[in-house]
Amino acid sequence: MNRYLYEKDLRQMKLIILESRRHDAAVMELAATLGIKRQQLRKILIERSDMMFLENLPARCDAARETGDDTERLLGIPLLTQAFHLLSREEGVSVREQYLQRIQSGTTLEGALLEAQMEILEMIKR
Amino acid sequence: MKKTVDISLPVGPMHPCFKEPCRIKCETRGEYVLSAEVELGYVKKGIERIMRGRPWQEVMFLAERVCGICSVIHNFVFIESVEKISGIVPTERAAYLRVIVNELDRMQSHLLANYSYCYTIEHETLAMYLLNLRETVMDQLELITGARVTCAYIVPGGVRSDLRPDDADTLRAALDHIDAELSRFVRIFETGPLIALRSKGIGILTKEAAIESHAVGPTARASGIDNDQRSTHPTYKALGFSPIIRQEADNYARIMVRFEEVFQSTGLIRSALAAMKEGPIRGGGTIKAGSIRYRGEAPRGELLYELTTDDYGRILEIAIQTPSIPNIQVCSHAMLIDAQSAADITSIFISSDPCIACTER
Amino acid sequence: MSLLQNLKNAVRSRSIHVAYVNVGSCNGCDIEILACLSPRYDIEQYGIYVHNNPREADVLLITGAFSPQWEDKLKPLWDKIPHPKVAVAIGNCPISGCVFNRPETLVDPPVSKHIPIAAEIPGCPPRPTEIISTILSLAPIIFKDYEETKK
Numbered sequence A: 001m002n003r004y005l006y007e008k009d010l011r012q013m014k015l016i017i018l019e020s021r022r023h024d025a026a027v028m029e030l031a032a033t034l035g036i037k038r039q040q041l042r043k044i045l046i047e048r049s050d051m052m053f054l055e056n057l058p059a060r061c062d063a064a065r066e067t068g069d070d071t072e073r074l075l076g077i078p079l080l081t082q083a084f085h086l087l088s089r090e091e092g093v094s095v096r097e098q099y100l101q102r103i104q105s106g107t108t109l110e111g112a113l114l115e116a117q118m119e120i121l122e123m124i125k126r
Numbered sequence B: 001m002k003k004t005v006d007i008s009l010p011v012g013p014m015h016p017c018f019k020e021p022c023r024i025k026c027e028t029r030g031e032y033v034l035s036a037e038v039e040l041g042y043v044k045k046g047i048e049r050i051m052r053g054r055p056w057q058e059v060m061f062l063a064e065r066v067c068g069i070c071s072v073i074h075n076f077v078f079i080e081s082v083e084k085i086s087g088i089v090p091t092e093r094a095a096y097l098r099v100i101v102n103e104l105d106r107m108q109s110h111l112l113a114n115y116s117y118c119y120t121i122e123h124e125t126l127a128m129y130l131l132n133l134r135e136t137v138m139d140q141l142e143l144i145t146g147a148r149v150t151c152a153y154i155v156p157g158g159v160r161s162d163l164r165p166d167d168a169d170t171l172r173a174a175l176d177h178i179d180a181e182l183s184r185f186v187r188i189f190e191t192g193p194l195i196a197l198r199s200k201g202i203g204i205l206t207k208e209a210a211i212e213s214h215a216v217g218p219t220a221r222a223s224g225i226d227n228d229q230r231s232t233h234p235t236y237k238a239l240g241f242s243p244i245i246r247q248e249a250d251n252y253a254r255i256m257v258r259f260e261e262v263f264q265s266t267g268l269i270r271s272a273l274a275a276m277k278e279g280p281i282r283g284g285g286t287i288k289a290g291s292i293r294y295r296g297e298a299p300r301g302e303l304l305y306e307l308t309t310d311d312y313g314r315i316l317e318i319a320i321q322t323p324s325i326p327n328i329q330v331c332s333h334a335m336l337i338d339a340q341s342a343a344d345i346t347s348i349f350i351s352s353d354p355c356i357a358c359t360e361r
Numbered sequence C: 001m002s003l004l005q006n007l008k009n010a011v012r013s014r015s016i017h018v019a020y021v022n023v024g025s026c027n028g029c030d031i032e033i034l035a036c037l038s039p040r041y042d043i044e045q046y047g048i049y050v051h052n053n054p055r056e057a058d059v060l061l062i063t064g065a066f067s068p069q070w071e072d073k074l075k076p077l078w079d080k081i082p083h084p085k086v087a088v089a090i091g092n093c094p095i096s097g098c099v100f101n102r103p104e105t106l107v108d109p110p111v112s113k114h115i116p117i118a119a120e121i122p123g124c125p126p127r128p129t130e131i132i133s134t135i136l137s138l139a140p141i142i143f144k145d146y147e148e149t150k151k
């Protein structure tokens, strides 16, 4: 039987990376904007990203925070598309447009925000 | 028809070209690199976890051992952030001495980085020249601080030992020697046809990718980003520092930026030696409670310390963001993609001057 | 002692192949090994070649305290090195864990728990000259009359 040389379960080590202080702050921030628990977001990140990417999360967040307008920041789109790479850029744009449309068609701000969060979560889980 | 097979090509953790263990897994089609993934954890020591709750006197030595190649800058940034919290100002002579030691450290680090690059592209002669020149720098570091690698030279309020006048003369002579020798080596590097073939136009890092991943240091400056923390540091400002920026964004530019910075460092040391006046090298002070986010420029780029102290001088919380983290990330996820041959993987990776020890801490 | 053994002794003492492995160091010791390569110390004049390829090495230099990723990797690496072989621990890290051996740490020193270590060079980091002299004084002792003593 072929056994892969040197392949190891990396989840534990990825978790150690995410536990350090600045990484934890970045994950907490995005979890709050998405309205999910920190553990859920950690799980998604551990499944999706390699170790180098996880190490670099705080620096990427610093860079991403400088972009985007107020609406995008409220929805956390710069973080999602640029820093965490969980959504593609087109998806980010479409989420923003739908959010603005809902507000125009009379939904309350909170309602629209909730719907946008649901939509983002759908997209991430896909 | 010939069928192209996608294979996953692992490089490392032990590889003749790498100084340090890490593992790059490249998805390739033929020799063309489609994507790369870096696997770490080989040197994870958990330094930030050890540091928590310890007095600064201990953390100072731990901070120095985050990275052995650029140990002086970790010492420098940690002490300066503790000083900033407690309002201690170093004496003037000490501030200049710090710059001198820091620049010597930068020189040896850049020479080492360029050595590994030349070694990776199989130009061993030039590599050995550079490694030998590095010993001259190491001698000067040892002369001033008393140790080659982990010297713990900088203490709150000043530095540990003074520069004697005859040592200053030795240092000046060594700087002249370095300038003369290095300009010869740089000419070899600039005009060598083999080097140009294996460096120019390879490993392009676009400005957008660099900004998105927050690339720092020579890697970013070779892509035309003006990012150097030394330009905001008061002592460097007094010495008239201005960063070196190139636009080519390939392997060649990154190596050339490092060469030019070595020349710049010799210039900075000379002007620091000229500006230095006699005076005390150590002030006093007590460490107070507070928290800070402080940046300094390591040889590889911007180094960030985020720490909280208490009244007893203990470090309660600490987070270190070293320059290699964004650089290796951008290297593996932007520069390695579209590499035309598997032989370029190592040379592109080394050109970003990766330091795994400080990436993982 | 056979003629062949004499010949082997003579050849082995002038041709030592070295590989180094970093199992969680701070890089300080690694760059001191690299410094040995420089023309100043010129490790090759003693017939020592640094290949960093375990399959053709005689001497394995180990730096660093032991980090968890190496648990299943150092032993296979050691097994890959052909006999006669010897491992040298460089720096305080593989001996005691140096500053990293504190509560909450991830490392697991000493390295001698995992593979047999023949010599230790303390120092944080040791000087290049110390590294070279250790290899030079150790190698003849280990490799002398290897085939005859093995029986």
Ligand code: SF4
Residues within 6 Å of the ligand: B065, B068, B149, B150, C025, C026, C027, C028, C029, C030, C063, C064, C065, C090, C091, C092, C093, C098, C099, C123, C124, C125, C126
């Ligand atoms: S012994 Fe000291 S210099 Fe060597 S790897 Fe350990 S901490 Fe670094």
